[in-house]
Amino acid sequence: MKLSQTEENYLKAIYNLAYANANNVSTTMISEAIKTKASSVTDMIKKLADKDLVHYKKYQGVSLTKIGQKIAVEIVRKHRLWEVFLLNKLNYNWDEVHELAEQLEHIKSDTLTDKLEAFLEFPTHDPHGDPIPDKEGNIEHHKDTMLSSVETEKSCVVIGIKDSSDPFLKFLDKLQIQLGSTLKVISKEPFDNSMLVKTESASISISNQISKNIFVKKL
Amino acid sequence: MKLSQTEENYLKAIYNLAYANANNVSTTMISEAIKTKASSVTDMIKKLADKDLVHYKKYQGVSLTKIGQKIAVEIVRKHRLWEVFLLNKLNYNWDEVHELAEQLEHIKSDTLTDKLEAFLEFPTHDPHGDPIPDKEGNIEHHKDTMLSSVETEKSCVVIGIKDSSDPFLKFLDKLQIQLGSTLKVISKEPFDNSMLVKTESASISISNQISKNIFVKKL
DNA sequence: TAAAATATTTAGACAAGCCTAAAAATATAA
DNA sequence: TTATATTTTTAGGCTTGTCTAAATATTTTA
Ligand SMILES: [Mn+2]
Ligand SMILES: [Mn+2]
Ligand SMILES: [Mn+2]
Ligand SMILES: [Mn+2]
Numbered sequence: 001m002k003l004s005q006t007e008e009n010y011l012k013a014i015y016n017l018a019y020a021n022a023n024n025v026s027t028t029m030i031s032e033a034i035k036t037k038a039s040s041v042t043d044m045i046k047k048l049a050d051k052d053l054v055h056y057k058k059y060q061g062v063s064l065t066k067i068g069q070k071i072a073v074e075i076v077r078k079h080r081l082w083e084v085f086l087l088n089k090l091n092y093n094w095d096e097v098h099e100l101a102e103q104l105e106h107i108k109s110d111t112l113t114d115k116l117e118a119f120l121e122f123p124t125h126d127p128h129g130d131p132i133p134d135k136e137g138n139i140e141h142h143k144d145t146m147l148s149s150v151e152t153e154k155s156c157v158v159i160g161i162k163d164s165s166d167p168f169l170k171f172l173d174k175l176q177i178q179l180g181s182t183l184k185v186i187s188k189e190p191f192d193n194s195m196l197v198k199t200e201s202a203s204i205s206i207s208n209q210i211s212k213n214i215f216v217k218k219l
Numbered sequence: 220m221k222l223s224q225t226e227e228n229y230l231k232a233i234y235n236l237a238y239a240n241a242n243n244v245s246t247t248m249i250s251e252a253i254k255t256k257a258s259s260v261t262d263m264i265k266k267l268a269d270k271d272l273v274h275y276k277k278y279q280g281v282s283l284t285k286i287g288q289k290i291a292v293e294i295v296r297k298h299r300l301w302e303v304f305l306l307n308k309l310n311y312n313w314d315e316v317h318e319l320a321e322q323l324e325h326i327k328s329d330t331l332t333d334k335l336e337a338f339l340e341f342p343t344h345d346p347h348g349d350p351i352p353d354k355e356g357n358i359e360h361h362k363d364t365m366l367s368s369v370e371t372e373k374s375c376v377v378i379g380i381k382d383s384s385d386p387f388l389k390f391l392d393k394l395q396i397q398l399g400s401t402l403k404v405i406s407k408e409p410f411d412n413s414m415l416v417k418t419e420s421a422s423i424s425i426s427n428q429i430s431k432n433i434f435v436k437k438l
Numbered sequence: 439t440a441a442a443a444t445a446t447t448t449a450g451a452c453a454a455g456c457c458t459a460a461a462a463a464t465a466t467a468a
Numbered sequence: 469t470t471a472t473a474t475t476t477t478t479a480g481g482c483t484t485g486t487c488t489a490a491a492t493a494t495t496t497t498a
Contacts, residue, residue: 006455027476040456042477047454059463059476090334103326109319115309225485246446259486261447266484278446278493 001051001071005106008075009034010044011053012105014064015072024061070137074113077133079105080126081116087127088120094127094178095169128169129160129179129215145218147183148193148211155184160215168213176201183216220270220290224325227294228253229263230272231324233283234291243280289356293332296352298324299345300335306346307339313346313397314388347388348379348398348434364437366402367412367430374403379434387432395420402435 003011013033017025027045031038049056053068064072082104083097092100114135117123124140125131133139142160150156158181161169172178176199186196186203193208222230232252236244246264250257268275272287283291301323302316311319333354336342343359344350352358361379369375377400380388391397395418405415405422412427 004454028474036455037457038476039458039478043455090331090338092330092334100326100328100331103328107319107322109322111311112309112319115311119309223484247444255485256487257446258448258488262485 001067002108003071006044007048007053008071008106010041010048011064011068011072012075012079014054014062015069015076018063024063026061030062073133073137073139075105076139077137078107078113080130080132081113081120081123083126083128084120084123084132085116088123093169093173094164095166095173097127098164098166125160125179127179128164129158130164142215145216146212147185147197147206147214147216148195148208150183150185150216150218152185152188155182155219156216157182157219158214159217162213162215168210171210175199175204175206177214182219220286221327222290226263226267226272227290227325229260229267230283230287230291231294231298233273233281234288234295237282243282245280249281292352292356292358294324295358296356297326297332299349299351300332300339300342302345302347303339303342303351304335307342312388312392313383314385314392316346317383317385344379344398346398347383348377349383361434364435365431366404366416366425366433366435367414367427369402369404369435369437371404371407374401374438375435376401376438377433378436381432381434387429390429391433394418394423394425396433401438 010030013030014025017029017033021029027038027041030045031041034041045054045056045062048054048068049062052065053071054062054064056062079101082101086092086097086100087094117132117135123132129142131140131142145156146162147156147158158177158179160179161172177183181199184198186198188195193211195206195208195211197204197206197211229249232249233244236248236252240248246257246260249264250260253260264273264275264281267273267287268281271284272290273281273283275281298320301320305311305316305319306313336351336354342351348361350359350361364375365381366375366377377396377398379398380391396402400418403417405417407414412430414425414427414430416423416425416430
């Protein structure tokens with residue numbers, strides 16, 4: 001099945017939204033993710049349903065079919081591998097790779113992805129800590145431990161970023177927080193759920209908004 | 220100026236045709252290169268002329284403007300750098316890289332091409348011996364010595380392939396002729412302009428059709 | 439140089455993907 | 469349980485890039 005870039009982008013958006021929200025994905029959610037109007041989404045959903053890539057009942061939202069899921073995961077795999085390439089080989093920063101990967105993920109080839117993966121020596125995670133699906137589409141998801149749920153006095157290691165938008169990544173750079181950073185929670189403020197955290201280089205106050213977006217592994 | 224992939228492909232086609240033919244490029248030639256109908260070409264030519272990328276007078280064919288030329292060379296640069304990447308880093312063969320580079324050349328970024336070039340350690344030629352334009356668009360063209368014009372008893376080194384289509388490249392593989400191969404012309408057949416050539420591994424008869432498509436440097 | 443052949447352009451149509459405005463369905467609130 | 473608000477779909481239209489068929493210009497041939 002040969003899909004257009006646009007169709008691929010819809011599938012990926014539905015995949016990501018379904019993963020973050022479990023249930024059926026609404027027209028409006030997709031329209032926000034893709035930055036188009038809801039009416040355009042309805043049009044596309046019908047096309048995808050005709051191709052058996054999504055389950056669709058009018059007014060009830062969509063979910064991916066087996067095939068749709070498979071294709072979406074392939075795109076995610078390509079996206080994340082290209083991100084690794086851009087960071088490791090071309091020396092981009094982690095806040096620059098996403099936009100380029102959005103383009104590169106649509107390159108069509110039967111062999112490219114696997115060759116790229118081998119060249120990168122089979123990375124397991126992308127620059128934002130997201131897991132890279134294997135050739136067969138298997139993917140090892142994060143356990144959902146967020147920094148916000150770490151107890152006072154406990155230490156943890158940063159293993160992923162939930163919101164990997166440009167500004168957030170740049171902000172983390174300023175705090176000198178990166179994948180692999182060890183953080184110790186000094187104290188928590190019940191008032192606003194902010195926490196005082198000791199990084200390798202400083203003690204900083206982190207709002208709940210931020211600590212809810214950092215995946216960690218407790219030590 | 221943000222161009223569509225299609226517009227970029229037209230500019231590149233015009234560039235290549237103009238380079239191979241010197242004068243104005245005809246509608247039909249473009250339609251054959253792009254594999255579309257002449258009427259579609261006329262439409263696109265008008266659009267490109269409106270954007271000042273080509274000079275166009277009805278029925279007189281087109282030529283690139285300064286800006287059009289600049290953009291075309293940038294695309295050629297990207298195409299050839301990606302071909303080097305695919306061959307050197309991902310271990311593709313020289314007959315497989317072109318199709319993928321056709322896609323990769325359209326990736327948009329202010330920084331990607333230069334970073335890729337640096338990563339590849341500033342290659343000067345692509346896998347088919349074609350010169351890679353530099354950042355400023357300067358390009359060192361082949362001197363046009365073809366194998367067909369080498370005299371009997373003289374030796375030469377293969378430095379480029381004029382027709383770098385799949386089947387021709389595969390054929391050269393079979394003959395064990397590659398970039399850098401040393402060839403010695405044993406004899407020439409005036410009858411059909413074929414030649415007997417000694418390669419590193421064998422003596423082979425080469426038709427004029429073939430010897431006209433191999434760039435060489437005389438020794 | 440006139441007729442025939444070929445090349446190019448125009449006219450009208452279509453699919454993909456998007457939009458706005460309006461209608462219909464669903465969800466929320468009184 | 470109605471009334472109101474929100475979401476989703478439909479209807480109709482636009483742009484890009486393509487096509488076929490027909491008209492027009494240029495080139496070749498006689
Ligand atoms: Mn990304
Ligand atoms: Mn990522
Ligand atoms: Mn090529
Ligand atoms: Mn090439």
